[in-house]
Amino acid sequence: MSPGENQSLVPDSAPGDEQADSHGVGSAVLVYLIGLVLAIGLTATSFFVAGTDLVWAPSIPVALVVLAIAQMGVHLVFFLHITTGPDNTNNVMALAFGVLIVILLMTGSLWIMANLNHNMMPMDQLMRMQR
């Protein structure tokens, strides 16, 4: 955000704070209700995809990961009220850093361990050599 923008006078919001433009109990409940409906839809799709024969089997894990990431996004937006607004910059930056670390940790671990697994002699051969 560039300095001098009019929007920069908006106060920060804490994560979980509802937006200032959602007046009244009704619209506040509606936000959670939309989030609930979307989350139920994505969860139901995940469980359906995992148990069905209709989908090409090798694509199922990818579909599940995509659905899970979408549902996490729904939770972040509708339940934790993380937005792209200027009042949320600090929260989003912290989230982005957290996501970066999570991705490094997960892919790094899986990559290194798969590589070690690939390069290691099968256990039965190793045992035979030691005998």
Add this chain to the structure above:
Amino acid sequence: MTSVPFSSDRADPNQVSRRPTGHGHAGVRTDGGPAPKRIVVGFGFWIFLLSDIIMFSAFFATYAVLVGETAGGPSGAELFDLRNAGIETACLLASSFTCGLASIAVGVRNRMWFYVAMAVTCLFGLAFLGLELKEFVSLVMRGAGPSRSAFLSAFFTLVGCHGLHVSAGILWLLTMMAQVFAKGFRADIERRILCFALFWHALDIIWVALFTVVYLMGAAR
């Protein structure tokens, strides 16, 4: 040498401390001092939650690495009951929704709705814990306890850690109900409720990753 006028942009490049000024014409930022305590507390708790999620990602990585190492024992496809996992997911999702309703009740200072929403949240949380405990007991009874294989050690560590978080969340929930009962919607109590709601929603996010990676992928494997 001329002195450079003090610029709030320079002193606070990320605008951590900007606040509404109420007066002054648009476009001119005046230094409003530190951010309100509610925002500082919420942001600090957000950092904690992110570090908690990073801790969980280490457990997820451990699980993903060890998922095939069953040591001749049962695999996830033989052990997991998707119906049970589905009901657990529904409980946690519903409790996240009612927790949101409790936050709204705090916003409008309605004690009755706050108690009702928090009590329902608590019941859904307890139902979740009960189902998870039932699953753990049945696994151990079938000889598939955490000491059976590396896969099961990783499974119990990951799912059990989430279960411990939910247990801690329920204790916190009951504490918040008692504090509102004893002290009312004071500013400090309200900040604690904000942090609790963040914690509860974050647990639901971790559960989304958990039921996908552990149960659905385990059953599809």
